[in-house]
Structures are given as structure tokens and as C-alpha cells.
Amino acid sequence: MTAPDDATSVTFPLPPAPSIYHPTPRLAELRANRPVAEVTLRDGSTGWLVTRYADVRQVLIDPRFSRAAAASSSASDTGLAMVATDSILGMDPPEHTRLRRLVAGAFTARRVEELRPKVAALVDALLTDLAAKPRPVDLVEHFSLPLPVRVICELLGVPPEDQHVFHAWSDTILSDAGADPAEIRAAMGNLAVYFGKLIADKRATPADDLMTALIAARDDQDRLTEKELVNLGFGLLIAGHETTANQINMFLLTLLHFPEEYERLAASPELVPRAVEELMRFVQLGEGSGLPRVTTEAVELSGVTIPAGAVVMTSMVAANRDESVFTDADRLDLTREITQHLGFGAGAHHCLGAQLARMELQEALRGLLRHLPGLRIAVPDTELRFKTGMIVRSLRTLPVTW
Amino acid sequence: MWNVEVSSECIGSGVCAGTAPRHFALGPDGRSRPLASLVEPDDAVLGAAASCPVEAITVTDADTGAPVDD
Numbered sequence: 352m353t354a355p356d357d358a359t360s361v362t363f364p365l366p367p368a369p370s371i372y373h374p375t376p377r378l379a380e381l382r383a384n385r386p387v388a389e390v391t392l393r394d395g396s397t398g399w400l401v402t403r404y405a406d407v408r409q410v411l412i413d414p415r416f417s418r419a420a421a422a423s424s425s426a427s428d429t430g431l432a433m434v435a436t437d438s439i440l441g442m443d444p445p446e447h448t449r450l451r452r453l454v455a456g457a458f459t460a461r462r463v464e465e466l467r468p469k470v471a472a473l474v475d476a477l478l479t480d481l482a483a484k485p486r487p488v489d490l491v492e493h494f495s496l497p498l499p500v501r502v503i504c505e506l507l508g509v510p511p512e513d514q515h516v517f518h519a520w521s522d523t524i525l526s527d528a529g530a531d532p533a534e535i536r537a538a539m540g541n542l543a544v545y546f547g548k549l550i551a552d553k554r555a556t557p558a559d560d561l562m563t564a565l566i567a568a569r570d571d572q573d574r575l576t577e578k579e580l581v582n583l584g585f586g587l588l589i590a591g592h593e594t595t596a597n598q599i600n601m602f603l604l605t606l607l608h609f610p611e612e613y614e615r616l617a618a619s620p621e622l623v624p625r626a627v628e629e630l631m632r633f634v635q636l637g638e639g640s641g642l643p644r645v646t647t648e649a650v651e652l653s654g655v656t657i658p659a660g661a662v663v664m665t666s667m668v669a670a671n672r673d674e675s676v677f678t679d680a681d682r683l684d685l686t687r688e689i690t691q692h693l694g695f696g697a698g699a700h701h702c703l704g705a706q707l708a709r710m711e712l713q714e715a716l717r718g719l720l721r722h723l724p725g726l727r728i729a730v731p732d733t734e735l736r737f738k739t740g741m742i743v744r745s746l747r748t749l750p751v752t753w
Numbered sequence: 754m755w756n757v758e759v760s761s762e763c764i765g766s767g768v769c770a771g772t773a774p775r776h777f778a779l780g781p782d783g784r785s786r787p788l789a790s791l792v793e794p795d796d797a798v799l800g801a802a803a804s805c806p807v808e809a810i811t812v813t814d815a816d817t818g819a820p821v822d823d
Contacts, residue, residue, distance in 0.1 A: 412767040414774050446773045448800035455804045459763075467770075691765045691783045698771030699804075705766070706806050741789055 363390040378669040383476030387655035398662035402669035404676045412698035416644035419443040438582045474718035487729035487750040495599035502680040508560025521589045542585040626685040631694030632671045637743045640664035667693040723753040757787040762809040769801035781809040
């Protein structure tokens with residue numbers, strides 16, 4: 352058993368988890384013994400780490416935990432945080448709402464359902480090509496990356512053939528803390544120039560896509576600034592592909608690590624929607640804690656008073672394994688009747704693309720099960736090569752065979 | 754005055770409660786409900802409705818019953 356954990360100091364980020372399938376055991380200790388833990392951040396300053404489901408959900412929803420206050424402080428030095436400072440991710444309502452309402456309509460469940468047949472056809476086409484290749488095949492190059500890239504490009508109106516141009520910049524921006532800030536700024540500058548040109552092209556030749564609609568919201572109604580337009584465009588592009596691509600990889604790795612669950616899904620594909628929710632809860636796409644918040648006043652959580660002006664981190668992976676909400680939380684159970692996992696966050700910043708990601712993940716799983724029966728990873732886990740210093744587990748390649 | 758309703762489509766994302774905390778809160782089931790069904794016109798309500806990922810929020814004119822759009 353773990354000793355009561357009330358004396359040792361906690362440094363954040365925590366050391367990496369020993370497995371890609373479970374959070375670091377340190378998080379379970381903290382959740383049990385010190386659910387609202389004072390931590391020492393990389394720069395030596397003090398922050399708070401929240402690990403229980405109810406507390407994490409509250410921090411994400413409660414406006415006293417401000418993203419704007421965090422973005423304007425030096426609460427984090429990751430590329431994502433640098434993007435966030437100038438974007439919708441670094442705003443609170445009502446400024447946040449002004450931008451969110453412009454784009455939310457394109458990502459509702461109803462609108463996403465209209466895209467499903469096209470996405471299913473794209474999955475079929477990609478997997479038909481993939482299945483004809485000599486084995487092993489790299490799933491990243493031929494399926495998990497091109498699928499979300501093409502979907503978000505089509506939705507935004509970005510030419511998918513420019514993928515090789517923007518993908519490296521996107522990688523740099525999603526670097527973990529520790530990456531060279533000058534490189535991140537350069538990548539952001541490049542993406543801003545790219546989107547500036549794209550916007551000029553769309554102004555000249557409007558199309559039926561989200562960038563054209565956003566340009567109209569700027570030019571006809573003055574609802575956002577030119578800089579906000581550019582940042583929103585490249586923010587959606589980055590958010591729209593890297594996470595989904597790697598989540599497809601992590602879903603497959605996790606399913607194959609629990610082969611009984613994989614077999615169960617293969618035998619009962621009607622379980623796919625429920626399986627996607629359970630995998631969203633269970634899978635360790637990232638180890639981190641999302642974007643920090645800063646308290647606008649003192650707030651009590653689980654009996655602990657967090658002072659005003661404090662940096663607060665939320666561990667969604669710890670919350671998603673909270674036994675008080677999810678029975679036998681460390682077990683993957685694709686038949687689990689799951690509601691309200693925190694895989695997409697919660698509150699004003701709840702993942703804008705959640706419904707789109709759900710649909711893409713459902714179609715990706717259905718496609719993999721149908722096209723590639725007997726699918727397996729062609730290398731042992733020890734030979735999986737993740738890009739270093741990324742905020743999500745991002746595979747360079749994923750060789751598969753069947 | 755406006756009527757505000759949250760339908761059973763609600764998935765408990767908390768977008769509305771985070772966006773317009775004076776108008777929406779999550780119940781014990783984790784799903785949203787309006788704090789008052791009859792409210793003074795307030796843009797925050799329309800912003801929350803427009804931001805809902807499952808379009809579960811309807812805002813109507815209390816006198817005419819006509820939808821109030823974003």
C-alpha cells in the first residue's frame with residue numbers, strides 16, 4: 352500500500368509514466384491522498400495539480416479558473432501555450448464566446464453527421480489502397496494521418512496537398528515545454544504567413560468552406576480581427592489533425608494490448624460508438640494536464656483552499672481513472688455504459704471538434720476492423736518510435752501487418 | 754422576455770455552464786439545465802446556445818414563441 356502522501360514535495364510535470372497504456376501510478380497516489388496538491392513548477396514557482404474527477408470537471412467549467420489570466424502570465428512555456436496566448440484558447444467568455452459561436456455551428460453533431468458518408472468513403476479508399484501494399488505498411492503515412500488531414504482541410508478549405516508544408520510547423524508548435532521558443536515562434540510565423548495568403552485567395556475566390564464563412568464574418572460583420580481570423584484558421588488546422596491522427600494510433604495500440612477487448616469489438620462492430628467513448632476515457636494520448644488555469648479569487652476544492660492568482664493544472668487522465676465515477680477504472684471495458692468522460696475536456700473550452708473526432712474515430716475503427724481482419728502491430732512496443740517532446744504521444748511510424 | 758430550454762440531447766459538455774454561468778448549471782446527472790426558464794434578453798444566452806455541440810439549447814420569445822437566433 353502507498354504511504355499517506357502528505358509530506359513529500361511534488362514537482363510538475365511528473366516523471367513519465369512507465370507504460371503507454373496507463374497513467375503514472377503517482378497520479379493515483381495523489382488522487383487518493385492529496386487530490387488538490389501544491390506542486391513546484393519547472394521554473395521553481397508554485398502551482399496546484401487537481402486529480403479527482405469532480406474537481407477537474409469543476410476547474411474546467413467554473414469561470415473562477417481563468418484561461419485568459421493563465422495565458423497572460425508565464426504559466427507555461429509550451430508551443431501550444433504560446434499559440435493559446437493569441438487565440439481562442441487563451442480567452443474567457445465573453446471574448447471567447449464571440450469567436451466560438453462563429454465556428455461552433457460547423458462542428459455540431461448534426462453537421463458532423465452530414466459529413467459521415469464522405470468520411471466513411473475516404474476511410475474505405477485509404478484502406479483499400481493500404482491493403483494492396485506490401486506488408487508491413489506504415490499506418491501513420493497511409494491512414495491515421497491522411498484521414499484527419501483531408502477531413503479538416505476540406506472543412507476549412509485548405510488544399511490537402513499543402514500537408515507537407517504545414518505539417519512540420521504544426522509538429523513544432525505542439526512541442527512540449529523545453530523546445531526552443533524561437534523555433535516555435537518561427538513556425539507560428541510561417542503558419543500565419545501561409546494562412547494570410549490562403550485568406551487572400553479566398554477573398555478573391557470565395558468557396559463553400561469554413562474559412563470563407565469566417566472571412567465573411569470579418570469583412571461583412573466585423574465580428575473578429577484579421578489576426579484573430581488567421582490564428583483561428585491555423586489553430587483549427589493544427590487541432591484538427593494531430594490529435595485525431597495520434598488518437599487513431601493510440602486506439603489501435605491500446606486495443607491490441609487488450610486482445611480480448613479487440614476480439615470482442617471485431618465480433619460485434621455495433622459496439623463501436625460505445626467503444627470510442629471508453630477508449631477516449633482510457634487511452635493515454637498525452638500525459639500532461641492540458642492548459643493551465645489561474646484563479647481569479649480564492650476557491651475551495653476538496654477541502655483545500657487555492658488562493659487567488661494561483662496556477663492550476665488539471666489531470667484529465669487521472670480524473671478519467673477515478674474509481675468513484677468509473678468502476679474498475681483501470682480496466683478497459685468496451686461495453687461500459689459511459690457518460691461524461693473528460694477525454695474532450697469540459698466547459699467553455701470543451702474540444703470544439705469533439706463530435707467530428709468521435710465520428711472520424713468511429714469510422715476509422717469500423718474501417719480497420721472490416722478491411723484488415725487479423726490486424727497487428729509489426730514491431731514490439733519497445734520499437735515504437737514516438738516523436739520526442741510532444742504534448743501528445745505522436746508516433747513517427749506505426750508498422751502494421753495482418 | 755425569453756424562454757430558455759435544454760433538451761434531452763444534452764451531453765453534459767459544460768460549454769453553456771462555462772460560457773453563461775448566470776444562466777446554466779449542470780445538475781447531479783451532469784447534464785445542463787437553465788437556472789431560470791424565463792429570462793431577460795441577454796447575449797450570453799445566445800452565445801451559449803450557439804456554442805452547444807449538440808444544439809440542445811432553444812431560446813424563444815416568451816410572447817410570440819418565435820425562435821431567437823444567434
